[in-house]
Amino acid sequence: MPAPKIMTLADMAARVPDGASLALGGSFLHRGPFAFVRELIRQAKTGLEIIKQSPGYDLDILCRARCVTKARAGIVAMEGNFGLAPWYRRAVELQQIVLEEHACMTLTAGLRAAAFGVPFQPVGGVHGSDLPSLNHWASVTDPYGSGKEVWVIPAIQPDIAVIHVNEANELGDARVYGTYNWDRIMSRAAKQVFIVADTLASVQSFKDRPELTLIPSFMVQAVAVVPNGAWPGSCWPLYEVDYPAVEDYMDTTRDLGLHMACAPERLERVDA
């Protein structure tokens, strides 16, 4: 029988080597694996590469704690009314991190190439943008004679996709309510998948409605159950964004430790 996949958040984060590339699920302040990201900081990881179409708090706090050296992203902001992600912005401006700037869908095309097992993936649009020359992307003329020229994106295979989900079971199956953002393609592109679940649900509940399962257990290497683990972001329909907490985080005069001390995963328990 395979080894149990349910573990503590600390054990899950311990499986991330320095220098790993991580695809992070969710979008902006919504359903991000934020407890996991804070645990990376507690474990003082370095040299991480973050892959996410629309990171915000997660990439920003990792920049703040100097855990990141590279980001591949389409749009980075705190959103809500918070505007730019300050520590990320600073890290790029000071060249503390290397940015590979994408459109959300070019990053997705790279993930698709990895998920589909092909070296590159054509993507619609991009024409007229400075991004291809910036990233040395190639274009291919339609070999079927339409005359169309299409940009192709090289495969992007993250080492680990880390997805915060509403519910997982003890086998590792995972499901999400509301939009799954880009999590599906991330889970298919990455070499490994780690699941942070707000709630542990029964295996039977997954058998009752298997169509709702976003990520089947056989693709999942590790599961941690962390209630409220997307804090200070939302996890629909369980909880909304904690805007005062984000405001505190954004206060550049306030020590990061004060923010970290409020995090719900400090109360973590494994519900298995």
Place this chain on the structure above:
Amino acid sequence: MPAPKIMTLADMAARVPDGASLALGGSFLHRGPFAFVRELIRQAKTGLEIIKQSPGYDLDILCRARCVTKARAGIVAMEGNFGLAPWYRRAVELQQIVLEEHACMTLTAGLRAAAFGVPFQPVGGVHGSDLPSLNHWASVTDPYGSGKEVWVIPAIQPDIAVIHVNEANELGDARVYGTYNWDRIMSRAAKQVFIVADTLASVQSFKDRPELTLIPSFMVQAVAVVPNGAWPGSCWPLYEVDYPAVEDYMDTTRDLGLHMACAPERLERVDA
């Protein structure tokens, strides 16, 4: 307000012009739009192109009634213990129809190209097969220097995808229980989507669990409610394959009209 989408099966089939290309949902004897296909026969359509990774009864009966002139398919069989699809086989051997032979995934790659809005789609594998030369497929060398050569499939955009689903609502949203086979990508690739639903469900039931919706209403042009419409195939979990009926169909000495006369859509009513 948009026009009501719910209509009779006859009205739906009447919207199919002779010569149209149709992607048909389901696989072999399972959840195929078989009532719809029989209605095409009743309306004596001609020149149809059938696009389906694994057709069987649907393509076979259309060949039997001489409605088809082209098929693009990966594998064609009756399945179960019935083996080859006899009228399809005969139509190919007598060159009554043009076959574009695919692997299931090369056909899917063509549908992906259409769904993604790109002129071609790379596909894994295919190396060493005679299919590329047969179909004049092109290969592209990875422009990113891996040395990999990948086959690319031109876009395949059906005029209409016709999908038999478990449940639709009056707006046109549709959902499937169990596997959706290739129906998702068919619905995204085609210019129009027609839904044949075994059951009409409430709009509220879709709002209660929107994650289960396979095809959102705004993509759907027509809905017909046809209980048991996948007969003589299955529609999980509602009913199984009617093997005696398939056996009768396979009896080459038996008139097709006898089979058609047993079809459940002759009892059709609109449950709206």
Place this chain on the structure above:
Amino acid sequence: MPDGWSGFSYLVINLARFIRPDEVTFSGVNSTPPMLACLLAKRAYDFDFVYLNVAGGVQPTPSTIPISSSDPVLAEGSTAIFANEDFYDLCTRGGMDLCFLGAAQVDGLGRTNVSVIGDWHHPNVRLPGGGGGAVMLPTARRAVTWRTEHSTRTMVETLDFVTAAGGLAGVVTPIAVFVKRDGRLALQSWHPEASLDEVRQRTGFDFVATAATPTPPPSVNESAALQTLDPEGQFERDANIAPLVDRCSLPRRR
């Protein structure tokens, strides 16, 4: 704003006026004004359209109006979840009629920069990045952008970086509505309390203003709909649009 415009109402309502009957219309991340515009159009106009949003919403009926334009509440009441790959693919294959996309700078060709102020490799300001822009701007049937600041640093002759180019059909600012005509942005109308001259002064690129007129005032339905979306004026305060009369810092144009 009983009869006239505020900068905020001007922006939101004129974005809404780009929405057409039966079209598929999309609002994305970091896009509060278009989110409000789409929700307003649903309330103010007597036609239906398909409203999709980045939260996976398909014809949603959200119970609250969120601060974040990607908040999952924006899918509430939907009969389907249309997640990110799905709405992007819809756009690239030509099924998105109207797409609202953000910009930091817009040039006279209707191209946008959301990437950087200064040199990309040595940025003065690293901006968020274009998100959907580079893919959606050229592939949506029409794309519309907006700026809460109308100035020669936002409406520019030369972009610091071309994040996205292609299909821009319109731009709305707190004082003007531009549309694409013959490959360049042309003034369609201006805030009636501003002037054509002010729009020219505050715009860094040349534009034609043939047939441009003062923007028709908000209708009763438009004003009422905005009132229901922002009863306390919180969105208007958060948008923090500079008062129209504050022209002290206006640069003289060339």
Place this chain on the structure above:
Amino acid sequence: MPDGWSGFSYLVINLARFIRPDEVTFSGVNSTPPMLACLLAKRAYDFDFVYLNVAGGVQPTPSTIPISSSDPVLAEGSTAIFANEDFYDLCTRGGMDLCFLGAAQVDGLGRTNVSVIGDWHHPNVRLPGGGGGAVMLPTARRAVTWRTEHSTRTMVETLDFVTAAGGLAGVVTPIAVFVKRDGRLALQSWHPEASLDEVRQRTGFDFVATAATPTPPPSVNESAALQTLDPEGQFERDANIAPLVDRCSLPRRR
């Protein structure tokens, strides 16, 4: 088949023996013997493996054993539905350890024809087509095929058409098990009631038989598992495998 093999049990059980612990294993359409092999392995062997099938099943526990190997009942008891695009992508990206794929003809290089007998453009017999073959055979880590008829018209020197080529790891017939070795099919073992000579006579391509032995008999667990899957012998009757002793029509080999 208390202690020995029937052609049917030989086929199913020797397919099952290709399954390894913890591997991801797939059975597809039109594939009753591998479907039975996967279900048998779950019952007969004391290791776990991930069983995926074309009905979207992921570790299913079907309440009945269907006639059709793509019947949705094969997803019953699954905790997820892994539909067609998903399992094909899994295969092309290298995540499918073992894939069972059908064939009408197999050549000595382990290539398969499922397309046609005769010329493709002027067929004597139009066959079903390869389905997954051309994509899965070269991309699965290992692929295994089977034939219910072992003859010089199914195990051929020259295919009428190459439907799929690449990663074939093994072939099982009612009388023999071949594995790929040094780029060609080699005999691994033969039905103990047949003989190496019979296998050679009934095979159209040359093969090495170094170290080949009579196939070890079915274990108690294997036989018991097959019995639970086919208690009435219906699948065995449907498979209609010619009795081993019927050699009257055997062609002499070259």
